[in-house]
Each structure stands twice: as C-alpha cells, then as structure tokens.
Amino acid sequence: MLPLIRCLGAAGGEADAADLYDRVAREIGASAEVREAKASFAGDERNLFDRQVRHAQQLAKTKGLIAAHARGRWTLTDRGLGLLENARPGVVMTVFETRQGLAIWGHVEDAAAIIEPGSVSTIYTSPPYPIQTAKPYGGIDTASWISWMLDLVDLWKPLLAPGGSLFMNLGAEVYRRGAPYQSTYLERFVPAVEDRCGFQLAQRWYWDNPHKLGSIQWVSIRRRRLRQTVEPIYWWINEVNGIQDQANNRAVLQPYAEKTLKRYIGQDRSDEARVKPSGIDIGAHAFAKDNGGAIPSTVLRSANSASNDPYRRACRNAGIAPHPATFPASLPERAILMTTRPGDIVCDPFFGSGTVGQVAERLGRRWIGIERSRLYLDSARLRFSETAAA
Ligand SMILES: C[S@@+](CC[C@H](N)C(=O)[O-])C[C@H]1O[C@@H](n2cnc3c(N)ncnc32)[C@H](O)[C@@H]1O
Known part of the structure; x- marks a missing residue:
C-alpha cells in the first residue's frame, strides 16, 4: 500500500488508476518478468501485478487513505497525505523562513514550546473539524476534539500578549x-474556553461561503436539510490583570455604498426622515459625517472556489497537491488589521497552506506557522517564492 500512496503523492495527489500500475512498478523496481506475469482466473487471463495494485487500492480505500473518483481516478485523502509526510512527535524543524515569518514543521503540541511567552499578538487558525463518531482509522470524535482543543487553548494562552486575540x-x-x-x-x-481557559469572548464572526454545498447525504441526496453556508469564527481575548484588547474597527472600514453617499453623507435630514418607524428621532445630522467608510458587519461573505488562484497555479506548476481546505485571505486579513499593528507577531498553529502567513507578510506583520504535514508546508512555501529561504 505504501508504494501506492507514495506514487499518488508524487503525481500531485491524484492519478488515473491505469497510470498507477506502471508508476508503482517503477517505485518498487519490479522486474519486467514480475510486471508482465499473468495467470488465468475463471478462464480469463489477468495481469498479476495489476491485480495486486488493485488489491492495494481497495485496502487503502477502506483505510481512508485514498478516495475513488469518477472516470477511474484516485485521490490521496488528508489521512493518506498525513501518512506520507507527517512530522514525528517531538521533532520540530524550521522548514522555511521569509523576511518576516517562520514556517515550522511539527505537531502543534510540540511547537508551542519554541515560541516566546507573551510574544504573540494574535492567533488566527482553523483546526481540523471533528466527526461525530470517529471511524477506527481516522478522524477525531467530538468528545476527544473538545478535550484536545481545550488543552491547546491552555497551551496558547501564555504565548499571547495580555489583551491578545x-x-x-x-x-x-x-x-x-x-x-x-x-x-x-x-x-x-465555547463556554469552557471562558470558564476553564480564562478567555473573554470578544465577538462571534461568521464566514458565509455562498457556494458551499453542505452535507452531501442530508442536503443533496436525501434533501432533508438546507445548504449550510455559514461557519462561525470565534474571537476571544486573553484578558490578563484587566488588560483589554486594543482592537480598532477603523482599520477595516469599507467604502460607503453609493446610496449612502448620495442620501446621507454631508446631507441634513428632513423632518420626516429624522424619525424612524420605531418612533426614535435620530436627529437632523444623523449619518451626515464622513467617517472614512462604513463599519463592516460580523458576516464576511467570500467564496472559496478559486481553482485557478496563484497558489493553486503554483502548486500545479510544481507538481504538488494543493491543500484541500484553505480559507480565503479576507478572513485573517480583517482580524489581523483590526487586532495588530505592523511588526506584531501573528501565529497560525494549523498553518495548512500558509494563508495566514501570506496575509501577515503582505500587511507587514511578523508570523509563525506550525504544520505537521511536510507536503502542505512545501505547498505553502510557494506562496512566498520571492522571499522564502530554506
Ligand atoms: C483546516 S487545515 C488549515 C488550512 C489553512 N487555514 C489554509 O488556509 O491553508 C488544518 C491543518 O492542520 C494540520 N494539523 C492537523 N493536526 C495537526 C497537529 N497535531 N499539529 C500540526 N498541524 C496539524 C493539518 O495537516 C491541516 O493542514
């Protein structure tokens, strides 16, 4: 099975079943005799080597390492990738550096030890999601996820500056x-992050991804539920000795809508328009002042389906499988702008493809990324191809 997984990795994470036979033969150095050997099964002559590879494919599929696609293509799953290149527990290595950042290969639990306490202004991250009932070979069930994540939040707290996010x-x-x-x-x-770990909830933000399909089973096939396009982003503050955060929404103002500009900015309101339907008089000058832009809402709408963005293009050119679960840059961008200043340190302990690092670098912040999969880090490096040093 392992040569098959390696071949899929080398093929960029996806390949035709038919191509895999030859690739595996090359990988294990099979002789022509072994590659061509045939035997008769129920009157049919079959290639024994191909049969063996098909057997490995089925085994890898039942173990959740690869997945079958239409038209006879196979893809490496997250778990398959992990098997290939996950860091060994206890081993922490810098894989690349940029002018302002550090990408660390290691398990999140181990890597926290090399970060200076109190040095991080903001942690922005998206951990793997749990599954309600884990299968024996993969995924993490919700109860174990909660206890793992609370241990991590405890571990991260001292790394954050007082008032950090x-x-x-x-x-x-x-x-x-x-x-x-x-x-x-x-x-x-969520309550345990406050009660056990001592964080304060600043706000709940929401990422609305309008193209999200939702559960294949319950939404698309059995039609029992709606498409769930919104995910929460929890924002907590590390309040220590009464030191609060210094977040500033002026850093993320959006251009006024055309209608607002015409109707309100610089305009006094007529007497009728002063009084809202609720009966509240908002005054003649309400909304007349130009404050530099509109205050965004807590919902951030952003699709995540750009199959041809620069990161995926760079992965294709380099023959590396792109990360399957990236989030859009606009999510960390809003958080970083609101809660940090240039030169501050931003950390993503589940770095994946390095979206947070790329945004931090562009905004002049320093960054630390931790990721256990070497393949994902190799793909993340492509985001910084001009500045990254090995
Ligand atoms: C949801 S993805 C993050 C994707 C990222 N936000 C992006 O935009 O590319 C979660 C990542 O956490 C990594 N991961 C899972 N468990 C880990 C652990 N114990 N230590 C370090 N990284 C881990 C996975 O390999 C995966 O890349």
Whole structure:
C-alpha cells in the first residue's frame, strides 16, 4: 500500500488508476518478468501485478487513505497525505523562513514550546473539524476534539500578549453518523474556553461561503436539510490583570455604498426622515459625517472556489497537491488589521497552506506557522517564492 500512496503523492495527489500500475512498478523496481506475469482466473487471463495494485487500492480505500473518483481516478485523502509526510512527535524543524515569518514543521503540541511567552499578538487558525463518531482509522470524535482543543487553548494562552486575540474558525456542520442530527459540540466547547481557559469572548464572526454545498447525504441526496453556508469564527481575548484588547474597527472600514453617499453623507435630514418607524428621532445630522467608510458587519461573505488562484497555479506548476481546505485571505486579513499593528507577531498553529502567513507578510506583520504535514508546508512555501529561504 505504501508504494501506492507514495506514487499518488508524487503525481500531485491524484492519478488515473491505469497510470498507477506502471508508476508503482517503477517505485518498487519490479522486474519486467514480475510486471508482465499473468495467470488465468475463471478462464480469463489477468495481469498479476495489476491485480495486486488493485488489491492495494481497495485496502487503502477502506483505510481512508485514498478516495475513488469518477472516470477511474484516485485521490490521496488528508489521512493518506498525513501518512506520507507527517512530522514525528517531538521533532520540530524550521522548514522555511521569509523576511518576516517562520514556517515550522511539527505537531502543534510540540511547537508551542519554541515560541516566546507573551510574544504573540494574535492567533488566527482553523483546526481540523471533528466527526461525530470517529471511524477506527481516522478522524477525531467530538468528545476527544473538545478535550484536545481545550488543552491547546491552555497551551496558547501564555504565548499571547495580555489583551491578545485568539480567532478560531470552527466547523458547525457536524452530523451524527446515519442521522440528520447535528452535534452540539461547539455549544459545549465555547463556554469552557471562558470558564476553564480564562478567555473573554470578544465577538462571534461568521464566514458565509455562498457556494458551499453542505452535507452531501442530508442536503443533496436525501434533501432533508438546507445548504449550510455559514461557519462561525470565534474571537476571544486573553484578558490578563484587566488588560483589554486594543482592537480598532477603523482599520477595516469599507467604502460607503453609493446610496449612502448620495442620501446621507454631508446631507441634513428632513423632518420626516429624522424619525424612524420605531418612533426614535435620530436627529437632523444623523449619518451626515464622513467617517472614512462604513463599519463592516460580523458576516464576511467570500467564496472559496478559486481553482485557478496563484497558489493553486503554483502548486500545479510544481507538481504538488494543493491543500484541500484553505480559507480565503479576507478572513485573517480583517482580524489581523483590526487586532495588530505592523511588526506584531501573528501565529497560525494549523498553518495548512500558509494563508495566514501570506496575509501577515503582505500587511507587514511578523508570523509563525506550525504544520505537521511536510507536503502542505512545501505547498505553502510557494506562496512566498520571492522571499522564502530554506
Ligand atoms: C483546516 S487545515 C488549515 C488550512 C489553512 N487555514 C489554509 O488556509 O491553508 C488544518 C491543518 O492542520 C494540520 N494539523 C492537523 N493536526 C495537526 C497537529 N497535531 N499539529 C500540526 N498541524 C496539524 C493539518 O495537516 C491541516 O493542514
């Protein structure tokens, strides 16, 4: 199975089943005799080597390492990638550096030890999502996820400066296996971040991804639920000795809408327009002052389906599988602008493809990324191809 997984990795994470036979033969140095050997099964002559590879494919599929696609293509799953290139527990290595950042290969639990306490202004991250009932070979169930994540939040707290921010983009759509009922694990996790770890909830933000399909089973096939396009982003503050955050929404103002500019800015309101339907008189000058832009809402709408963005293009050119679960740059951008200043340190302990690092670098912040998969880090490096040093 391992040569098959390696071949899929070398092929960029995806390949035709038919191509894999020859690739695997080359990988293990099979002789022509072994490659061509045939035997008769129920009157049919079959290639024994191909049969063996098909057997490995089925085994890898049942172990969740690869997935079958239409037209006879196979893809490496996250778990398959992990098997290939995950850091060994206890080993922490810098894989590349940029002018302002450091990409560390290691497990999140180990890498925290090399970060200076109190040095991080903002942590922005999206951990792997749990599944309600984990299969024996993969994924993490919700109860274990909560206890793992609370241990991590405890570990991160001393790394954050007093008043520092912790943002976590968490999956809300976790179904019970075999039933259209959702897990309430977030409702159990969120209070514990306050009660056990001592953080204060600053706000709940939401990422609305209008193209998100939702659960294939319960939304698309069985039509029992709606498409869930919104995910929460929890924003907590590390309030220590009464030191609060210095977040500033002036850093993220949006251009006024055309209608607002015409109707309100610089205009006094007529007597009728002063009084809202609720009966409240908002005054003649309400909204007349130009404050430099509109204050964004807590909902950030952004699709995440750009198959041809510079990161994916660079991956294709380099023959590396792109990360399957990146978030759009606009999510960390808003958080970083609001909660940090140039030169401050931003950390993403589940770095993936390095979206947070790239945004931090562009905004003149320093950054630290931690990721256990070497393949993902190799792909992240492509985001910084002009500045990264090995
Ligand atoms: C949801 S992805 C993050 C994607 C990232 N936000 C982006 O835009 O590319 C979560 C990442 O956490 C990594 N990961 C999972 N468990 C880890 C651990 N124990 N230590 C370090 N990284 C881990 C996975 O390999 C995966 O790349």
